[in-house]
Amino acid sequence: MVRVRFAPSPTGYVHIGSLRTALYNFLYAKKMNGSYVLRIEDTDQTRYVEGSIENLINCLVKTGIVHEEGPFIKGNDIEEIGSFGPYTQSKRLNIYNEYIEKLIEKDWAYTCFCSQDRLAEVRDQQKAKGETPKYDGKCRQLSKTEVEEKIKSGDPYVIRLKLPVDTIISFEDMVRGSIVFNTNDLDDQVLIKTDGFPTYHFAVVVDDHLMGITHIIRGEEWLPSTPKHVALYKAFKWEEPKYVHLPNILNDDKKKLSKRQGDVAVEDFLKKGYLPEALINYIALLGWSPDSEEEVFTMEELIQKFDLTRINKSGAVFDRNKLNWMNSIYIKSMENKKLVELITPYLLDTDIILETDFQEKPDYIQMIVETFKEKLNSLSDIVPLVNDLFKEEINFDDEMKEILKGESVPELVKVLTSEIERLDTVTPENIKKIFKIIQKEHGIKGKNLYMPVRVITTGETHGSDLMMIMSILGKEILLKRINSLILN
Structure with a gap:
């Protein structure tokens, strides 16, 4: 059975790009009658933001991307539901400890005692030579006795992945096809940090395997890390999942969508009054295209049409004007x-x-x-x-002043005033009757009628239905604006 996961870090707001990743995972799971899992990747405790898990879950629920397994908000608490938990990585440390020991035993991982100062010095030297900065492997050859002595003496350490030398690692990406790397171009990635917490690269592989994840659908920024993950699958002799790396969402300048270019948080769009259905519909089309010219879809229609093979390789520009248009379509149809x-x-x-x-x-x-x-x-x-x-003062521009110079305007103003004064309440029906009287008894019609009335009562030359607008303004404001024109 297809099992996919959305695995964000609780570091603040939910980015539009993250919402799309969650959406594509959700759509594929539903299309294939599979399971969609939410997992919280909080191994980097320095980046944790209080309340971000609750905010994340709320955003996903509001937009209709609801998981079957993972953390849920129950009252004031967060409760995990599912058979593969815990679904929060900081609660899985004993699991990672068990599997890191297996890697060390298989000689696929080693203990590294190099200080941050030394690592920085090595990187600087490599950069100066025009080389790709990476760990130089100094601690790869330490004996078991040397490692034990250093640990016993309290030396801080990390555990690194021991990649085989000059070895080809390849994998198939469902969007980009065959991807090939040589291990000589890769770093011996840190798997366990000095604080005992796993890095993303280790925890993600262990968790995806133990949770039975069959397809990994994530952003293309993780593409360079994938060969390290593939190496871990091979080290454990686990079956690899299928990979789907999504194209970036771009700003107008064709750079990756970022906060510097304006709002990118889902909650910002929801607060401004973008409907969840419209937002979901719009971001679904950022990197994926249906097999038709249609653009407006319900969630159910997206599920039916979604196809991983129709995901694009190139980035998609986040066009706020297009989002506005789509949101307006949803508003108008409501x-x-x-x-x-x-x-x-x-x-x-x-x-x-x-x-x-x-x-x-x-x-x-x-x-x-x-x-x-x-x-x-x-x-x-x-x-x-x-x-x-309802602005207090209306300022007429040159175009409006020309309209008000029309020869029928004085008579129009006089009749309009008198008819509105007779009304108990202003309604579209009453205004319609007044316009008919002006047309029939005074011969003022068409633009000579509607344009001056709109300018006098609203200070605009164009706008929404005039009879409705006048009814909203009401008798008192209408007479005040007409009288203000007469006095001036």
Whole structure:
């Protein structure tokens, strides 16, 4: 059975690239009726960020990428579920100790006592000669007695992988095909650090094997490390999984997506009002293409269509304009009732909408959402739209001033004022009746009617449905703006 895993480090926010890796693992597992596992790789305790595991799980759940095995949030606690646990590496130290002893016995690992100062000096010398910096193997030939004496005397040490000399290591990548390395170009990777914790390179192999992982789907930055992992599989005589290295997600400058270029954290996009379904749909297409011209998919449709053979080799640019477009598609297709529910926190961020309005004026709230729905790229876009509509002062530009110089404008203003004053409440139906009166009884029609009214009441020449906008503004503000124009 297909078993895949997403294995992030708890070092802070969830990167967009990490979300895509999780998504591809999830999609493939579901497509193949397999299992999707979440594992926490926290062996580098210096990088651990408090609360990041909870944040990670919450982000994955919000976006619909829910694992079957691994840590789950239960109340205020984190509980691990599954038959292959623990799923947090810091809880598996006894397992790593057992397997590192086996490697040493097989002469595939050795103890290294070189100091950081010496390692830095070796690297500097190699760089000066134009060589690839790597460990020079000084401790490879230490006898068992020498090792025991140094450990007994308290010398700090690490345990390194003992790669065979001048040996070809090859593996098949499902995206890139056959990959070949010579061990002379590789480093004797540290497997166990001085603090007794395993490095990623050791723990990942042990865990993937013991958890029955069949396919490793991860970012291409891990490609140079894979031959070391392959060497460990060979050392243990374990069956290797299949490898799938995903292309990088790039900024506009074609460099790897980074925080320096703007928001890259999943939670930032969710806070701004990008819908989880739209975000998932968009990132699914960053590095993978379906066998059709379609671009909008539900999660179920993505599962049905997902195919590892259609993952691209080249990096995909994270186009925020394309994401905005896709998010707007999802917003426009959403039922107004559901949209009101989701957009409520953002409406409360405006200068206009109060919490009591949702109970006392639900139809008014729905009218606002319905009116601006077509203009939203994200839910947070409602805030500037509403605030701008209710701005205290309207400043007319040259184009607007020209419109207001129309010969029918004085009569239009007079009739508009009088008709609005008669209304108890302003509704789209009432405004429609007023426009019909102006057209029929005063002969003011088309652009001569709608353009001046829009400029006077909104300070814009274009915008959302005028009757809805005037209804949202209400009688008091409409008359105030018309009177302000007359006085000026």
